[in-house]
Amino acid sequence: MRDEQLRPVAYLALGDSLTEGIGAESPDRHFVVRLFRKLRHSDDCRFRNWGVSGMTSAELLHFVENPAILRMLPKMTHISLTTGGCDFIRLYEAGTLTLRDVVKTAREIQQRLCRILSLIRGANPTVSIYLLGFYLPPPAYELGFQKAAMAVKMMNRMYTRICERYGVTFINPFYRFLNRHEWFCDEVHPNQRGHDEISELFLSGANVQETWEGTREHTAGSTPVPSVNLSG
Template identity: 30%
Template sequence: MKRYAWPLFLSVSLILTALFGYGFASAYNDVVNPPKRAVLTPTKEEPVAKGGTYVALGDSLTRGVGASNGNSYAAIVGQELTKDNTVERFQNLAVSGARTEDLLKQLEQKEVLRSLSQAKVISVTIGGNDLFNRGEGVANFDAKKTADTIKSAQTNLEKTFKILRDENPDAVIFYVGLYNPFRASENGEAFDAIVQNWNAESRQLGLEYDIEVIDTFNLVRDVKRDLSSDQFHPNDSTYEQIAKASLLAVNKRF
């Protein structure tokens, strides 16, 4: 039995030596020529994405004129989006009395563009001051003049949509359409058709630039019930309804 032990021991030793040599050579090769999987393995964690901002643009409807507490639809939307952590903060850049050309000038400002490029949600209200001209466009209704105004304002609206989408391809953007605060006036019915056409054209632009359009036409049926004491801006209840419709449009995108 002993005479077989030495050859067996010698054979095992040779095998172990060969395995050790192979292992050493493989380890050395991994150091000198590391495999691709080691090179491609990330060494740092991915940065945590920021919550982003909800930026509101537009006119007095975004500022909240007519609301007893100053809370426009945008302020209500901003409160809800920050509460559920959809965004971190709310920034209201609206200017009361602004028309479409005023908004375009605002969009030339570097700081405004920077805010928009970093936004997670963007909203716009514009066009009412172009169309109604503080009631003068209704009281002194001129079909041709109104048609020219609409054509110019719609061109400006399209430019606005394009700028917003170019600055931020990923943000959820929504536009709050128009209602008719002068339904009870002499030319109220004519403006019903004009406002509905405006909203329809806006929806077409929205489809082109991936922008949600909130139709507020049916939210203002009774001036005394649905508008504030100035009979032009929404009251608290109507602002809340606009905010509710806006939140539905925003939340379906997240």
């Protein structure tokens, strides 16, 4: 095994309620924890979950711009991101889901995501990054499936292009979740079965097998994830 494969994994999970684990039956059964278990190869490996329910792309960008986070990024070997969904949820809750508003929000998400990935890549050119795309939530089937599906596919195509630009692994849940109402615990969040499916997508995207078998060849850095004071 090559030297870089033996370096301890330092995994940072950033994003919204999907990263936080809303809908999973226990904190150790959602995709973030499961992915880490597959990536780790020694007791020196560490991970930090900074998923925050309701976090929008603007709030995630602000979080990543924090000097404490920027100092942490070079030490990471893996980063996962879930973002964008809450931006559309706020539109829906405000009752402004017009085509113009959807397109405007999509462009804003695109700009922010590019900025987020640019900051991460600028701080750490070799870190493995995984970005979760969009699925159709149950209300979309009642409010207009065709338009909703078209919008979600548009967002996933946009995310695909951004991932190609920044060397990011794109995780696309759209077809896996299509017509799977039983995989949700509410209008937007997956239940445990849904989290299991997202876990499988991440594990496939990360190309990892059984626990302790090592990490991807291009992982780098050996410092465990430190605690960060974000107050002030």
